[in-house]
Amino acid sequence: MPLDQAVAAFIENATSKPAKPLSETSVAEMREGVEALIPLGFEREEVRAVEDGVVAGVPVRTYTPSVEPLATVVYVHGGSFTRCGLHTHDTLCRRFANRSGCTVVAVDFSLAPEATYPRQLDEIGAVLDGVAGSSKVVLAGESSGGCLVAATALRDRSLSALVLMLPVLDRDSKTESRHTLDKDYLLTGEQMEWMFAQYAPDAKDDDPLVFPFRATDLSGFPPTVVVTAEFDPLRDEGHAFAERIRAAGGTAEDMCIPGIIHHAPLVPKKIPAGSRVIDDACDLLRTLVS
Numbered sequence: 001m002p003l004d005q006a007v008a009a010f011i012e013n014a015t016s017k018p019a020k021p022l023s024e025t026s027v028a029e030m031r032e033g034v035e036a037l038i039p040l041g042f043e044r045e046e047v048r049a050v051e052d053g054v055v056a057g058v059p060v061r062t063y064t065p066s067v068e069p070l071a072t073v074v075y076v077h078g079g080s081f082t083r084c085g086l087h088t089h090d091t092l093c094r095r096f097a098n099r100s101g102c103t104v105v106a107v108d109f110s111l112a113p114e115a116t117y118p119r120q121l122d123e124i125g126a127v128l129d130g131v132a133g134s135s136k137v138v139l140a141g142e143s144s145g146g147c148l149v150a151a152t153a154l155r156d157r158s159l160s161a162l163v164l165m166l167p168v169l170d171r172d173s174k175t176e177s178r179h180t181l182d183k184d185y186l187l188t189g190e191q192m193e194w195m196f197a198q199y200a201p202d203a204k205d206d207d208p209l210v211f212p213f214r215a216t217d218l219s220g221f222p223p224t225v226v227v228t229a230e231f232d233p234l235r236d237e238g239h240a241f242a243e244r245i246r247a248a249g250g251t252a253e254d255m256c257i258p259g260i261i262h263h264a265p266l267v268p269k270k271i272p273a274g275s276r277v278i279d280d281a282c283d284l285l286r287t288l289v290s
Contacts (some may be wrong), residue, residue, distance in 0.1 A: 003231060004259035006271045011261070014186060022190055027198065029111060031083040040267040042091040043277065045098050052086075056126035059108035061086045063097040070138035071160060071289040074127055076152075078166075080191070081112040081120070081199035092265070092278060099282035102289070105131060109148075117200035117210055125268045128159075136160040136289050139222075142265060142277070144168045144195060145205025150212035150241070153222055161280065161288045162224040165281050166262050167238055170213035172198045175236035185231045187262040192233075213237050218248040225284040226254040227277050232262040253284050256279050 020029075030175055049064040075096065079090045084109050109123045124139075131137060138161045141149040146167025153162050158268040172178070182189050197204070200210045208215035224245055228238040235256060242254035257264075257276045264274030 001230060001258035004271065004273050006273065007231070007259060007261050007264065008261075010267065010270050011184075011186060022194055027082055030080070032262060034079060034083050034088060035176070037266050038088055038133065040269045042089075042095045042268055042278075044091050045094040047094050047097050050094075055105070055130035056123075058123045058127050060127060061084070061090075061093070061106045061108070063093050063104040063106070065097045065101055065103065067101050069101065069103040070286065071100075071102045071138050072131050072134035073097075073100065073138045073140050073285075074124070074131060075104050075106045076109070076124060076139070076141035076145035076148045077106065078141065078145040078168075079111075081144045081147075081196035082195065083111065083276075085111075090116045095275075095278055096140070096282060098253045099279055101283050102285070112195075112198040112258045113201075116198075117203065120148055121152055121155065121209065124148060125155065125256075128152070134266075138163065138285065138289065140165070140281075140285070142166055143262065144199075147212060151209045153224075154212060154215055157220045157222060159222040161221050161285060163227075163281050163285055164224060164238065164241075165227045165265065165277050166229055166232055166234060167226065168192070168195070168234060168243070169237045169241055170211045173213055173237045175240065177236040178233045179235040181231055181235070185233065185261045189233070189235055204257055215244075218245050218250065221245050221248065221250045223251040223288050224253070225281055225288065226252060227284075228254070228265060229262055229277065229280045230256055230258045231260060234262065252290075253287075255280060255284070 140163035142165040242252035245252040265277040
């Protein structure tokens with residue numbers, strides 16, 4: 001499918017303005033930049049309840065849907081490991097709770113570079129332990145949050161299910177989409193190198209808890225939903241990861257949303273098709289946990 005017209009317009013607008021080289025851009029400036037995307041997110045949906053709290057010392061925000069919850073979803077936000085938080089993903093988490101019919105516990109984990117690997121995984125694991133009394137516990141995340149989700153599942157394969165949306169699974173995989181989509185669709189190889197340098201500066205190249213795509217044993221992996229975007233450099237590694245789960249005897253449902261880029265689900269008011277990343281993932285999750 002060709003590039004969605006709304007995506008083409010978004011890319012043209014984003015690239016028409018002068019930008020500092022990434023090597024000269026501070027983390028603080030990166031964080032300021034994402035704030036501008038908040039008004040372009042989902043409409044604010046009503047849910048039955050929203051409650052801020054702390055689980056095992058980690059701040060969380062819990063969204064209870066209007067229906068009897070099917071499961072508890074611990075949600076891990078994206079943002080290159082370095083930015084975003086409860087406020088940037090509030091409307092997305094509301095949408096996720098309503099569409100999935102699940103309680104969503106959004107994790108406000110510590111950001112890099114102030115905190116580095118494995119602290120984020122430890123905090124997510126502590127939250128999972130804190131909600132372990134729920135009958136079904138699902139771990140979900142988008143972009144770099146998907147990396148943290150996959151890595152956490154490599155540590156603990158007892159989860160009911162995983163949801164990986166546009167997941168970052170490696171720093172520099174050699175897939176075709178990394179090669180063909182690296183330059184013109186806003187997410188670049190340089191950005192991938194930068195985010196992992198902030199998150200895990202001392203990582204060994206073969207550490208699957210940093211680079212889940214390099215895991216050699218996916219046996220016993222939880223049932224997994226993988227949603228990718230057609231014009232996302234990360235597309236092929238997402239599908240390859242799902243195939244490896246199936247090859248190891250597990251269950252994995254993967255789908256690709258046509259015409260869109262990596263950033264689309266954060267700006268559905270500009271790219272309406274971006275909402276499909278969340279909606280289709282939730283629909284597949286409902287099937288897994290029902």
